[in-house]
Amino acid sequence: MPHELPKAYEPGAIEARWAEYWIKEKLFSVATPPADAGDAGGGARATSASAQPVFSLLLPPPNVTGNLHMGHMFEQTQMDIIVRWHRMRGFLTLWLPGTDHAGIATQLMVERQLASEGKKRRDLGREKFIERVWEWKKKYGGNITDQMKRLGASVDWDREYFTMDENLSRAVREVFVRLYEEGLIYRGKYIVNWCPRCETAISDLEVKHEDVPGKLWEIRYPVIGTPADKPEFITVATTRPETMLGDTAIAVNIRDERYTHLHGKKVLLPLMEREIPIITDELAQPEFGTGAVKVTPAHDPNDFQAGLRNNLPQIEVMDENARMNQNAGKYAGLDRYEARKQVLADLEAGNFLVGTKDHTLPLGKCDRCATVVEPRLSTQWFIKIAPMAKRAADAVRSGEITIAPENNQQIYLNWMDNIHDWCISRQLWWGHRVPAWHCACGEIVVAREAPAACGKCGGAVEQDADVLDTWFSSGLLPFTTLGWPEKTRDLEVFYPTALMITGFDILFFWLARMIMFGCHFMRGHEQDPAIKASSGWSERKDDAVPFRRVYIHALVRDADRQKMSKTKGNVVDPLDIIARFGTDATRFTLAAMAAPGTDIAFNESRTDGYRAFANKIWNAARFMFMNVDRIADRSPWTPIKADSEILHVGVGGVKTVALEDRWILSRFNRVAADVNDALATYRFHEAANRIYDFFWGEFCDWYLELIKPRLMNEGGSARAEASVACSNLVNLFESSLRLLHPIMPFITEEIWHAMQENKTSIKSIALTAYPQADEKQFDLAAETEMAILQDLIVSVRNLRAELKVETKAKVPIEIFAHEPAIRSLIEQNRGAVERLANVESIAFAGGSLTSKAGARSTARFDVHVIYERKIDVAAECERLKKELERIEKGMTNGQKQLSNEGFLAKAPAAIVENLRKQHQELVVLQEKTLSKMKELGC
C-alpha cells in the first residue's frame, strides 16, 4: 500500500515538491471568462446566480531590490489564506502578482555596485547606466518572486508583470498626458524636499521626521540709519544659521508694536554686507521668540511663500549636494555643516551672535538614505491633488470602499483632507521618463510619443530628463495590469478588485494614490453586471474604485517588539524559520498571531508549537491509513471517495452510529461555521485557533480514541462496524484537511493526495470545496451528552492522580447518577469510560457517594474510585477547602444578583435562568463538599 508515511513529519521535501507542482500544473492561472458566459467556469462550481462569482486581488508588488522578509511572508500568508478560501468556495479567483521597479531603491543598489568598482553613474552616462540597471534587474529582480513561489503563494504566474513593462509604461504616459491636458499636472519652480545625497527631489511622504536635540541661535542684524553711538539691532532666531547668507528680508508682524518704528527701514546682513529690507508679513508671529524672523525665500518653504507675497529676490546659496555655492561669498565650496560652523564663528567674532539655546527640532531625513533633507528651490512637475483627493475621500466616506480595521479610515480621511500637491518628478535615471519634450525656444510639448520637432518653432526637441515617482506608476496598477487604457474584458470582469490587503506603512504612498487614480481614470466604468451581482457587490454603486474593500494588516516585529531592520540586526529571515519548522508551521504562526490591528511580535517558540501541530496531523494521518489499509485488505471495500463526493460542501457520508459520531459531526460543523465567519472579517487568528483546537483537542484527543475499539473489531458483524468507523474517520479527516488547507496548504495537499490513491481527476485539494456548516448536522444533545462523559472520564483521571494509582492499574469505580438519563448514558458508553479512564468495572450506587474517600461530585453525578490506598488527608482537605471557597464565592455572587431586583427585571431571561440553574448546582456541590470535609475531619 502507498500509505507508509515516515513516523515524523518532514516538511522540506514535501513542500518544495508541491510548490513546483502547483506552478507546473498552472493550477492558479485564470483565463478571462468570455463576455457571453452566463455560466462561466462551468457546471459543478456555478452558484445560483447566473455567472460564476469573481474574486480578484492585486499583490502589492515587492521591490525588485527586495529579498523576502517576514513582513512579506505575513502579508502573503494572509492574502493566500483569503485567496484559497475564495477559490475553494467557488469564486473565479485571480491573484495578480508582479514586481515594482522601485526607482530610488534600485538605482541606489546599482550605484553601490558601481562604487565598488570605483565608478559613478555619471561616468557611465544615462544610457549605459540604465542598461546596467536592467542587467541587475535580470539577475536579482526575480529573487523575491522565486521565494514567493517556494511559499506556495497561489498567484497567477502567467499574468506576472513588471512596472516597467512596455504596456504598463505606455499606460503611465497616457495618464501623464491626460492629467496634463486636464490641467491637473503642472510644472513650476517651488521649494521641494531635496535629498543632497540622492540628488533628487522627493515627496513629503519620503521625508521622515525625527526629533533631535539642536540649537536655536539668536542673531542680531544692525538696523541701518540708527546712530553709531547707539546702534539699534533686530534679533532673529534660527536653527539653520548658514541659510542667513541667502536672507533677502527681515519680517515682523504689522500688529507687533515693538517694531512699528522700524517699518520701511533696512538692516545690514552680517557677513554678506548686504542691505535687506524690514518687511511686515504674517510669517512673523509676535508670540514666538523675538517676533522678528529672517526671510530666506530660496531655502525655506514658509519664507518662499513670504518672498512671493513681498516680491523678494530668491538667492540660492547651496548646490544640489548642499554645498555652499558662489552666492555664499567666502563660504562657497563648504559643506552646509562646515559652513554653519564657520558662519557661527564669524558671527560671534563680529558680535552678532547674541544667544544660543537648546532646542529640539524635527529633522527631516530622506526615507531611503537617511541624509538630512534640504528644502531647495527647483523646477519640478506636480499633481494638483485637491480634486482627486476629494473624490478619493468621498469614495471612502460613502462606503464604496470600506477600510478595516476601521480606525484606519479616519487616518486616511484626515490625510486626504490635508493633502498638499504631489511632486512627481525625480532627478533619477531609473524609472518612467516624463513624457515631455523641451525645445530651445522654451516650448514644452507633453505627448504620448516623441514629437519630430517643436510645434512652435520647428526646432529640435529633447525629452525631459526627469523620471516619475515610483508610486505614480504603482498607483495605476489596479487598472493598468488589467489592460487599461484599452477597454478589455479583464477590466469588465476583474475591476474593481474585490480586496486590497496591505500594510499601514504604504497607506498614503500607495493605497491613497490607487484610490485617487482609480476614481479619476475609471470614472464611468461598469463591472459586468452579472458578475457584480453574483460576487455580492450589487449594493455598491461605484465601479470606478480600484477595490471594494481594504484590509490593513499589522506589522511583524521581533520578539522584543522592535521593528525589524537590517541596521539593528534583528531581522528574522523567514527562509531560515521555514527551513527549521516548515512553511506550514510558519504560516500557521503568522495566521494564529494575526489579530486585526495588533502588531505581531514574532516568536519562534510559537512556530515550534505549530510544527508539533503539523506532526500531529501527520500522525493522525498515519493512524488513519493504517486502519484503512488493514480494513481494506480484508475486503475489496475502500473508503476513499470519488470525485463527485469530494466536491460536496461540508462533511458527507458520515454514518452517525455512535454518540461520538454525532458529537464530532456537530463539532465539525460549528468549527466550519466559525472559521468561515472569522475569515470573512479577517480574524485569521480565530480561524487558526478554532481549527487547531478542533483537530487536536477534539478530533485527535477524543474522537480517535473513542473509535479505536470499533476500528479494531475483527469478526463477524463487527467487521461491518469497523468499515463504517473507518469510513467516518476518512470522511471527517478529508473534510478537516479542506478546512485547514488555506492556512497549511502543503501538508493538507500531501495527505489529501495520499488519500485519493490517484483515483481522482481533481489535481489539488485547492480545487475542492471549502467546508460550510450544515445546520442539520448540529446536534446539541450529542454535545451535551459528550460533555458529561468527558467530565466523568476527567474526574476519574483526576481521582486516580490524587490517589496515586499506578498508571497501568485498572480500578473499579462506582457512580451515583442524579438522573436515570445520566445513568443510561453512562451505561451505553461504559466501554469508552473504562478504556479512557483505565477503569476495571463500573457499579451504580443508589445514593450519594460524597462521603467516600476518593470521590468527586458534579451537578449530574458522583463518582468514586475504589482504591485501598489511603488518601493524603491533609492534601485532600486543602483541595476541598479551595474548592469550597470557589463554590461559595460563586454562590455569594449568584445570590447577590438573584436577590437584586434590578437584575431580575433588566437582565435577559436566559441569563437569569442560567444563573438560577448554576446556583442550584452550586448549592448541591456546597452541601456535598461540606459533608465530605466533615467526613475527613478537616
Place this chain on the structure above:
RNA sequence: GGGCGGUUAGCUCAGCUGGUUAGAGCGCCUGCCUUACAAGCAGGAGGUCGCAGGUUCGAGUCCUGCACUGCCCACCA
C-alpha cells in the same frame, strides 16, 4: 504640536457587539516509551485583567483622568 494604539499567567498573546468559575501556546511541576504521534499522553501549579474614579442589575470589555509604552502625522523661525 496633533492623532492613534498597547498595558490580561514566568514569557508571547487571545478574549468580537458588556452576561456562567478570564483562555491558549511556550516554560515550569508530577506520572507515563498506553499497539498514530515522547514534536506524544494524562494530571497539576500559576492571574486583585497598569492605577484611580464613573456608568450599569452586571465591567477585562463602555466613559473620564493618570502612569508607563509604542507608532503615525506635522513647513512654526
